[in-house]
Amino acid sequence: MAKGASWLVICTAWLPAQAQTKQSAKGPLELAKQYYAAGEYYTAAHLYEQYLNPPKDPKKDQAFPVYANKRKAPIDKNTRSAILYQMAECYRLANYWEQADSLYKACTGNPDALYWSVVCERSLGKYDEAKEKITGYTPKDQQISELVEKERGTLRFIDSQLMRPDASLTTVRKLRMPGSYEKGSFALVPVSGNRYLISSTRTDSPAVAGSNPNNSHLFYAVLNKDSLGKLAALSLPSDGLMSNQGAATVSPDGNCIYFTQWQKVNGRTVSAIYVIKKNNGRWSGAELLEQVNNHVSNSKQPFCTADGKYLFFASDRPGGLGGFDIWYAPLQGDGSAGEPVNAGAVINTDGDEQAPFYHTSSGSLVFSTNGRQGMGGYDLFTAKGRETTWGQPVNLGYPVNSSRDDVYFYAPEKTALLADAVIGSDRGAGCCLETYRVNKTPKNNRLTGQVFDSKTHKPVTGAGIVLTTPSGKTTRTTTDETGNYVFDSVDNTTTGFTITVNKDAYDDTLAVVTITKTDESNLLTDQLFNTDIYIAKKFVLRPENVVTVYFDFDxxxxxxxxxxxxxxxxxxxxxxxxxxxQISGYTDGRGSDEYNKVLSDRRARACADYFIQKGIAAGRISFASFGACCPLEMELINGRDNPDGRSKNRRALINITKE
Incomplete structure (x- = not known):
């Protein structure tokens, strides 16, 4: 089964009955070359096989119904070797790696076969065999030599990925779907609730004479745990339909479905983006989406952002950086698109980028590319940003990526990107791209910060730190000799978290957690840096340096x-x-607590203002108010009022501190 490099063509190799009749007069070698040129690699491989090992009665070959006249002349050694190599090429291009590898190994006289055997073994996960085979390999052909060096880099990258400590946090498992092993399933996108659209192959009936009946179409499917079931074809009006539809996206309001249509023209896949619009509960005919398509290029794999503002897509239109690039276009209220804009050189390479997905809640663009260092084939990358302002793309890593092709991506909004994602990959034993579920356990979040003396700005050692969550859960720790504190395993978000600092001779201090920086370089732990906390020493009165002044009542x-x-x-x-x-103000016991607090504050301020008016810098003066706290004299003696005692409690204490 051939799989196109664009990951759009999903169909069973087939030759129409009418075409078989016309072609049967040709020999299998001639037919094989014709099918190879048309991109029907699987069919070509079997025709080469017929030429090398003709069946007794090809018309009865039910496993492979394409047949040709028998070969009559014997095959010399060089011709056989060349045909074996061409068969290997067919199987490789159709992504049948086992068959391709065994044939490359049989081409002992072809120096290029060694390189392609390494590629096959890497694709099959036989990394040690691939590394051993490529060691010391120095091909004479410059182009192959460059490919060999690139493959060495791929194998080194695979080694680094297999040793990633965070690989254990991620599970990847194939979603069960009827027929996906034979027909493939890819490009899962949400519709509503647990209802999705997915692309898969079916045999159209009745078949149109002279055309391939096995075509890709869009299906509704219900996702239940790890199974996709209740498949029902998306019923589309026949107007504007091509032979294949897939790789769709649904607008947030559910009134537009943008999708890719494609077909083979002169051996190459031609694709364009179409839209259907819902009107009074019925879908319109498929309309070519103006602006994102033109007659000289291909566009495919649209994705509508969650806010409905932009349509991302892949295209090889003029103005790009390589083959297929990531582009985006603004969407209008009527579902039409504005002028496309290239996502820029930070995202696109001289290779191919495709299958864009934008996760609005995290500001992450996910796309597939063969133009960056990866594990082989297409790898999934992510970049933070929006429109043309992007951070550097990062490989999503093993086991999200494999040594095969990993292409389509979807993750629900308001979740971590890999918490519950879906990808398309051909890493399995099936014929084509299949759909896999990805679940990554969140990394450990480590909250750290420092506590300083507000006056000296020196770190405070041994301070008690209490972290409190919005739900009231508390965790305790102590600052070290550098004033640093650490909390492990905090929640993904620190919104509403508070920290209380306790230290002898210092005022208790409450601070809201405010993250100033996040270090995500460690694959297992994200380091969250809290803003610095400054604490002040308590207001301590020393009798030998205290001056007391008194006030009249009220x-x-x-x-x-x-x-x-x-x-x-x-x-x-x-x-x-x-x-x-340090100035402290007090009152006697008469009056409410609130009133006495205000009055004692005014007494302390009166003293402070006197010094400031005489030219003393305000920074040298601090004051506090204590109300009726801490009386020096008893105000009631045997139940009787003691005016003298009250007069001594109406005071301000001025503590002189010598630095």
Missing amino acids: KYNLKTEAVNKLDSVYKVLVELPTTTL
Whole structure:
């Protein structure tokens, strides 16, 4: 079964009965060359086989109904070797790696066969055999020599991928679907709920004379756990239909389905993007999507973004960087598209890029390419950004990618990119691309940060750190000698997380977690850096350096006696420029807590303002208010009011600190 390089053609090799009658007069070698030129590699391989080993009665060969006149002349050794090599080429191009490898090994006199045997063994996962075979291999042909060096790079990359520590976090398993082994299944896209569109092959009936009845079509399917069932063909009006449809995408409102149509023309696959629109519950005929198509190039594999603003697609239209490039076009309200824009040189290469998917919630573009270092064939890459502003593409790695072709990708929005994704790959033993489910366990998230003294800016050692989640769950740790703290296994998001810092001689400090940087370089752990936390030392009064001033009941203006005391403190501040003040305000026990808090604050501020007005820098002064806290004298004695005691509690304490 031939698989085109574009991963659009999915069909069983077939020669129409009418064509068989016309061609039967030709010999198998002539027919084989004709089918090879037309890209029907599987059919060509069997015709070469007929030429080398003619069946007794080819018309009764039910396994392969294409037949030709028997060969009559014997085959010399050189001709046989050349035909074996050509058969190997056919099987390789049809992605039948086992058959191709055995034939290349039989071509002992062909130096190029060794290289292609290495490619086959790598594709079959026989990495050690491939590395052993390619060691010391120095072909004379310059083109093959370059390919050999590239294959060495591929094998080295595979080694690095197989040793990835995060490979154990990812599981990849094939979705069960009736007939996918024989007919393939690819390009899964959501419709609604657990209902999806998928592309697969069926035999059209009645077959049109002279054309291949095995064509790709779109099917509805229901995804239940790891099975795709309840397949039902998408019923499309016959207007505007070509022989093959697939690789579709559905607009967010469900009113447009954009899809690829293709057919073989003179041995090459010609593709274009079409749209059907829903009107009063009925689908319109297929319309060629203007702007994204033109008569000199191919366009395919559309993807509509979750916000409905853009249509990404692959095209070999003029203005690109290589073969097929990733392009995007703005979508209009009526489902039409605007002028396409190339995604740029950061994404596209001189190779082929195809099957774009954009994950809006993570800002990630996923695409398949054979133009970058990968594990072989097409690999899936992802790049952060949007439109023409992209970060450097990153290989999604093993086991998401394999040594075969890994092409289509889908992941639901508002989830991690690989938490529950679906890919297309031919890594299995089936004929074609099949659909695989990818589940990656989230990486460990490590939250780290530092605590500093707010005055000295030096790290604080031994501070107790409490991390609290929005649900109230707490985790505790302690800062090390560098003031650093670490929390492992935090949630994927730190929104609403808080940190409380406790340390003797310091005020308790509550801070909201604010991530300033994320280091994702480690394959198993993402490092989240919290903003630095600064904590202040407690306001400590020392009797030997404390000056007390008193206030009248319910007043905060400075009395003469108080001013005299403050003037003496002012002299110390002038004489010793490094000294600082800590001022605390108090009230007696009368009044509410709220009122006394405000009044004590005004008393402390009155003292601070006096020094500031005399020219002392505000940065040298700090103050706090304590209300009726901490009385020096009893205000009730044997149940009777004690006015003298209350007067001594209406005070401000000025603590002089010598640096």
